[in-house]
Amino acid sequence: MSGTLAIHVEDLHKSFRIPTHRVDSLKERMVRPLATRDYRVLKALDGISFEIGQGEFFGIVGRNGSGKSTLLKLLASIYRADSGIIRIAGRLAPFIELGVGFNPDLTARENVVLNGVMMGLSPKETRRRLDAIVDFAELGEFVDLKLKNYSSGMLVRLAFSLMMEVDPDILLIDEVLAVGDAAFQQKCADAFREMKAKGKTMILVTHEMATVEEYCHRAMLIGDGKIAHIGGPDEVGRRYLRLNFEGVGAAGVPPSNDGEDALVRMLDARVVNGSGERVSSVEHGEQIRIQIEIEARQDFAALAVGHLLVNADGVGVCQLRAPIGGDPPPAIKAGERLRVETVVENLLGAGHYFVHCGINRLLEGGVALDVAGAIDFVVFGGPADHGLVALPQETKTTILDRTGA
Amino acid sequence: MSEVATSTLREVRGPSAVGGGRQRFFDLLWLMSVTEFKRVYFGTVLGYLWSLIRPLMLFGVLLFVFTQALKFDTKEVEHYPVMLLLGIVLYTFFQEATNQAVTSVVTQEGVVRKTQFPRLVIPLATVLTCSFNLALNLLVVFAFILASGVDPTWTWLLLPVAVLFLFVLTAAVSSALSVLYVRFRDVSIIWAVVAQVLFYATPILYPITLFDNPTTERLLMINPLAVIFEQVRVWVLAEPNAPTAAEAAGGAIYLLPAAAIFIGLCAFAAWIFNREAPRVAEDL
Numbered sequence: 181m182s183g184t185l186a187i188h189v190e191d192l193h194k195s196f197r198i199p200t201h202r203v204d205s206l207k208e209r210m211v212r213p214l215a216t217r218d219y220r221v222l223k224a225l226d227g228i229s230f231e232i233g234q235g236e237f238f239g240i241v242g243r244n245g246s247g248k249s250t251l252l253k254l255l256a257s258i259y260r261a262d263s264g265i266i267r268i269a270g271r272l273a274p275f276i277e278l279g280v281g282f283n284p285d286l287t288a289r290e291n292v293v294l295n296g297v298m299m300g301l302s303p304k305e306t307r308r309r310l311d312a313i314v315d316f317a318e319l320g321e322f323v324d325l326k327l328k329n330y331s332s333g334m335l336v337r338l339a340f341s342l343m344m345e346v347d348p349d350i351l352l353i354d355e356v357l358a359v360g361d362a363a364f365q366q367k368c369a370d371a372f373r374e375m376k377a378k379g380k381t382m383i384l385v386t387h388e389m390a391t392v393e394e395y396c397h398r399a400m401l402i403g404d405g406k407i408a409h410i411g412g413p414d415e416v417g418r419r420y421l422r423l424n425f426e427g428v429g430a431a432g433v434p435p436s437n438d439g440e441d442a443l444v445r446m447l448d449a450r451v452v453n454g455s456g457e458r459v460s461s462v463e464h465g466e467q468i469r470i471q472i473e474i475e476a477r478q479d480f481a482a483l484a485v486g487h488l489l490v491n492a493d494g495v496g497v498c499q500l501r502a503p504i505g506g507d508p509p510p511a512i513k514a515g516e517r518l519r520v521e522t523v524v525e526n527l528l529g530a531g532h533y534f535v536h537c538g539i540n541r542l543l544e545g546g547v548a549l550d551v552a553g554a555i556d557f558v559v560f561g562g563p564a565d566h567g568l569v570a571l572p573q574e575t576k577t578t579i580l581d582r583t584g585a
Numbered sequence: 586m587s588e589v590a591t592s593t594l595r596e597v598r599g600p601s602a603v604g605g606g607r608q609r610f611f612d613l614l615w616l617m618s619v620t621e622f623k624r625v626y627f628g629t630v631l632g633y634l635w636s637l638i639r640p641l642m643l644f645g646v647l648l649f650v651f652t653q654a655l656k657f658d659t660k661e662v663e664h665y666p667v668m669l670l671l672g673i674v675l676y677t678f679f680q681e682a683t684n685q686a687v688t689s690v691v692t693q694e695g696v697v698r699k700t701q702f703p704r705l706v707i708p709l710a711t712v713l714t715c716s717f718n719l720a721l722n723l724l725v726v727f728a729f730i731l732a733s734g735v736d737p738t739w740t741w742l743l744l745p746v747a748v749l750f751l752f753v754l755t756a757a758v759s760s761a762l763s764v765l766y767v768r769f770r771d772v773s774i775i776w777a778v779v780a781q782v783l784f785y786a787t788p789i790l791y792p793i794t795l796f797d798n799p800t801t802e803r804l805l806m807i808n809p810l811a812v813i814f815e816q817v818r819v820w821v822l823a824e825p826n827a828p829t830a831a832e833a834a835g836g837a838i839y840l841l842p843a844a845a846i847f848i849g850l851c852a853f854a855a856w857i858f859n860r861e862a863p864r865v866a867e868d869l
Contacts, residue, residue, distance in 0.1 A: 188594055196867065205771040253866070257701035260599025260863035267594035274700065281696035290620045297612050298702045 186381040187232040192264035194225040224250040226405035235379040239392035239399035241420045247405040248385050270349025273299045280339045284328035299346045309345045317341035350381045389417040442549050444539045447473040449554040464561035470522045482509035482542035492532040527569045528559045602705040602862040617710035622717050636718050640677045644670050662792050667733050672789030674722045680780050682715035686759030687766050687773045704862040708763040712756045740820040747817045757854035764861040767868050787811050793833045806834035809847040
């Protein structure tokens with residue numbers, strides 16, 4: 181670690197007691213004072229230690245329920261740790277669940293002043309910066325509107341601008357700022373770069389690896405309340421995605437069947453370009469060529485590929501199915517080696533994708549091979565944040581009535 | 586990690602009732618109260634009038650019931666309407682502040698779950714907002730007092746002392762209720778009933794001397810509110826036959842239970858709020 185520390189965390193523990201039967205009225209407590217108070221203990225954080233240097237952009241990733249948000253709330257002093265030490269140098273501003281502590285019944289002006297003071301400015305100082313905040317958020321004309329009348333995009337813009345103007349030494353951001361229009365996103369990106377240049381420290385909690393890889397110097401992967409890995413963002417990203425797919429299996433998709441008992445052996449799996457070279461990224465609008473090489477371990481009447489394309493959040497985007505060897509599919513003998521290439525039009529939005537490769541037995545039924553996350557690739561270009569895919573479209577206008585003209 | 590580096594690191598211990606610097610505490614308290622006051626009184630068409638109409642309506646109804654319908658003997662009290670109005674305005678402050686404070690921490694959920702700030706600010710701001718209101722209402726009451734022919738006396742200057750005691754008591758009850766409500770949601774219902782009972786247990790509708798029974802008077806004076814209200818009556822109305830709080834209780838020594846309850850409530854509020862404050866964000 182170089183330079184001085186911004187954050188030092190040592191052996192942090194936090195657990196929540198989740199009552200199996202919640203007693204939330206005094207009446208209940210009085211009526212049954214001796215009722216056993218059953219609860220189960222959820223260990224959200226179980227011995228976390230790390231250090232973040234000043235000027236570092238640090239990413240925290242983990243699946244839902246891994247404890248990353250709990251960690252953030254501990255750092256932000258919203259929760260109190262059961263044990264362990266947190267030391268922080270300088271002023272810290274949290275930006276949790278896409279917002280700060282806004283009260284919907286108050287106007288933007290009042291909320292900004294209140295939150296400025298909460299974040300450690302004096303009321304005078306906050307009022308002085310009010311114009312800059314509202315300008316940055318592009319909300320000048322709405323400054324005296326109650327926040328309950330704001331759209332979610334406006335709220336996030338206001339919160340983000342406030343945080344930038346409060347000018348904290350350490351910024352905590354939970355979830356990505358994937359709100360607001362492209363122009364505002366650009367502003368956010370510029371603001372981040374500016375902060376980086378000024379030597380501010382930022383902690384970014386997200387499950388979007390692209391953001392971590394773009395901004396962070398280092399990243400930490402949390403799983404089950406423990407640190408799974410701390411290191412470069414790409415390594416953390418790889419591990420995180422692997423973890424994601426273990427999770428998919430647990431969440432209902434049948435587990436990988438690629439061991440020695442699989443009926444088909446996978447020799448290779450890759451995405452290739454038009455010249456057959458292995459690639460790791462595909463531009464939107466090009467073709468995605470998924471190649472797998474397999475070896476049959478027994479005789480089959482017929483086989484079919486059944487790939488599942490999954491995005492970085494573990495959401496299945498589409499299934500690719502086709503019989504192997506033409507239609508009707510021929511029988512395949514034991515020991516036969518095949519290369520199967522599936523070509524699809526790349527209509528996907530930008531992001532990181534995975535292919536769960538599967539081989540199904542067509543006539544007998546059943547799964548011959550199933551490899552979760554066998555291939556991963558990145559899609560660039562195309563719709564970044566307006567939907568998962570760009571479907572081909574056609575728009576036709578018919579004039580129904582011209583009398584208006 | 587150099588020596589210099591560790592010295593700039595400060596340990597953070599999570600949320601608390603009052604932590605984070607005195608200046609910031611009072612800045613926040615003031616801002617929140619003023620903002621809320623403005624919201625309530627400039628946000629509606631009738632604004633401040635609303636908060637005056639409520640006690641005045643209650644006053645009108647009770648005055649009619651007790652002097653006209655029930656023919657309550659008010660001769661003993663020279664300025665019964667004035668005593669009634671003053672009592673109602675003070676009690677309205679206590680009741681509204683505590684009732685609003687009960688749910689305050691839960692209502693401010695969005696703020697509590699997303700920012701770090703001294704938690705005690707929330708119930709205290711509610712009480713402070715209501716006390717701005719009380720100050721305005723007292724101006725109206727004093728206009729009424731003068732119009733009724735009560736002569737100003739120097740003891741009027743003591744009124745702020747009584748109001749201060751009332752404020753502290755209200756703040757203590759409000760803080761305790763606000764964190765209890767986070768855990769036990771029926772606190773609000775229970776408190777509404779208790780506050781109603783306290784209204785009748787406090788000498789507002791009747792002079793403490795009504796019972797003409799030292800034991801009953803002594804029992805009633807266990808209630809710290811009764812002590813405050815009785816003393817206010819003596820100081821403001823300067824009636825020769827109104828007993829001071831000590832006289833009503835039958836000697837200063839009998840004010841000790843009320844004092845003990847007052848101090849006990851403050852201590853309990855401080856203890857429970859301090860204990861619960863670090864966890865309110867989790868229990869919401």
